[in-house]
Amino acid sequence: MYPSSALKILRPLSEARRACVQAPKPLVLVPTMGALHAGHTALLERARQLAGPSGTVVASIFVNPTQFGPKEDLATYPRPFEQDAVLCETHGVDLLFAPAPEDMYPEGFSTWVNEESVSLGLCGGTRPGHFRGVCTVVLKLLQICQPTHAVFGKKDFQQCAVIARMVRDLDVPVELVFAETVREPDGLALSSRNTYLNAEERLQAPALYAALQAAREAVAQGERSAKVLQTTIANQMSACSLARTDYIALVDSQTLRPVEVVTPGCTAALAVFFGKTRLIDNLSITA
Ligand code: PAF
Numbered sequence: 001m002y003p004s005s006a007l008k009i010l011r012p013l014s015e016a017r018r019a020c021v022q023a024p025k026p027l028v029l030v031p032t033m034g035a036l037h038a039g040h041t042a043l044l045e046r047a048r049q050l051a052g053p054s055g056t057v058v059a060s061i062f063v064n065p066t067q068f069g070p071k072e073d074l075a076t077y078p079r080p081f082e083q084d085a086v087l088c089e090t091h092g093v094d095l096l097f098a099p100a101p102e103d104m105y106p107e108g109f110s111t112w113v114n115e116e117s118v119s120l121g122l123c124g125g126t127r128p129g130h131f132r133g134v135c136t137v138v139l140k141l142l143q144i145c146q147p148t149h150a151v152f153g154k155k156d157f158q159q160c161a162v163i164a165r166m167v168r169d170l171d172v173p174v175e176l177v178f179a180e181t182v183r184e185p186d187g188l189a190l191s192s193r194n195t196y197l198n199a200e201e202r203l204q205a206p207a208l209y210a211a212l213q214a215a216r217e218a219v220a221q222g223e224r225s226a227k228v229l230q231t232t233i234a235n236q237m238s239a240c241s242l243a244r245t246d247y248i249a250l251v252d253s254q255t256l257r258p259v260e261v262v263t264p265g266c267t268a269a270l271a272v273f274f275g276k277t278r279l280i281d282n283l284s285i286t287a
Contacts, residue, residue, distance in 0.1 A: 009096045013104075016058075016097040016119050020145040023056035023095065029147035029174075031138060034061040035078040036087045039182040039190035043151045046179045048092035058095040059088050060141050065101055067133030073276070078192060097145065104140060113139050117221040118256045122269055123280065126246050133167050134159055142172055150174050155181040157191045157269055157282040159229055161256055178278045181281075183209065187272075189281045201274040204240040208272055211236035212283035215250075215268045219285045226250040229285070233270060246271035246278060253284065262286060272280045 010016040020027060028047040032040055061084055068074035081098070088096050094228065112132050119131035152160050160178045167176060183191045187209035188202075189254045192271045197205055211233040218232050250259050253267045262285065269282035 007085060007093055007096055009085065009098060011098060011100065011103075013099055016095070016099070016269060017144050017146075019095055020056075020058060020147070023058070024054055026051050026055040026148040027145065028055065028149045028151060029059050029141065029145050030057065030059045031141050032061055032094075033063045033077065033192070034084045034086045035192035035195075036061075037081060037190050037192060037194075039153055039155065041087060041091045043153055043168055043179050043183050044088065044091040044093055045080060046177065047149070047151045050151070050177065054285045056094045057092055058097060058145055058147065059093045060097040060099075060145070062097075062101075062104065062137065062141075064104075064133055064137040066105070066136060067130050069127055069129065072127075073193075073196075078195065079135055081275075097141075099105065106136065112136050113166060113170075115162050115166050118148075118158070118165045121251070121256055121258065122158045122247060122249055123271060124158065124162075126271065131162050132157070135162060138163055139166065139170070139172070147174055149177055151177045151179055153181060154178050155191065155281070157267060157280075158256060161254065187213075189279075191279065193277055193279065196277040197274055201242050204242050205274060205279060207240045207243065207269060208281040209283070211270065212268050212281060212285070216283055216285040219262055226259050226262060226272060229262065229268065233268065237270070237272060240272075242274050244273040246273060250285070 010019055028051045030043045030047045034125055051057050063077050065074055113135035114132050115135050124131050186206040188206045215229045215233050230248050237243050237245050248270045250268050253265050264286045266286050267282050267284045271280045
């Protein structure tokens with residue numbers, strides 16, 4: 001597909017740094033935890049577009065232990081590295097950075113990046129420490145690769161907002177690009193965790209997006225009360241016998257502060273458990 005692509009896999013941090021410094025610019029980074037699916041390959045394609053034929057796309061694959069809670073799925077998180085490398089190669093990646101955990105977090109590691117506003121609610125409320133892990137590893141990846149651009153998926157809406165705030169606050173010289181969520185034909189947002197769903201859960205999982213769409217439709221019909229819209233979403237989810245709602249929120253898309261009255265620039269977001277599998281989704285409801 002990309003005749004110039006001959007994927008170079010880089011493990012030591014020093015090798016990745018050297019390769020990125022020497023690589024033709026623009027240098028576009030796509031940070032991932034692997035288990036790549038069509039949502040990721042859309043990010044890789046976007047990165048290829050941004051880099052152009054003579055620039056460089058670097059993808060990173062690192063299952064970052066510090067963003068998992070003690071009861072989360074770090075040990076079982078899928079790690080199909082060979083398959084991921086093939087997907088990188090066929091989607092125009094030039095450099096694949098796959099560091100070892102002990103190199104990213106050497107003995108005695110004790111410096112953390114804590115965003116203290118945008119990261120507090122939503123997933124930050126129910127996954128304490130998650131965004132500290134995300135900010136720390138993303139800043140490290142940006143420091144090592146020093147890309148001109150970095151691409152993230154909007155499915156992780158809060159992650160995008162937290163990283164944007166970190167990059168602004170710490171004057172990180174990178175242009176952030178947020179790419180649209182890729183969905184299954186039935187509306188389920190693509191996620192590496194979808195593979196954990198059993199057949200019955202998979203049948204019910206599109207309800208997240210359907211509930212968000214119902215809220216957007218209500219706004220289009222004139223509804224402005226966040227409370228009413230939250231109830232609309234909750235009612236839709238309660239029709240799913242296997243779903244346990246973690247949170248439903250209506251927030252300002254930049255600050256992520258909860259709103260009472262919906263005004264332009266509002267996003268509805270939710271997290272739902274199916275068994276142990278936690279799914280998230282979001283939709284701009286005033287668009
Ligand atoms: O979105 C992800 O896959 C991860 O949170 C990221 C940005 C790669 C950091 O580990």
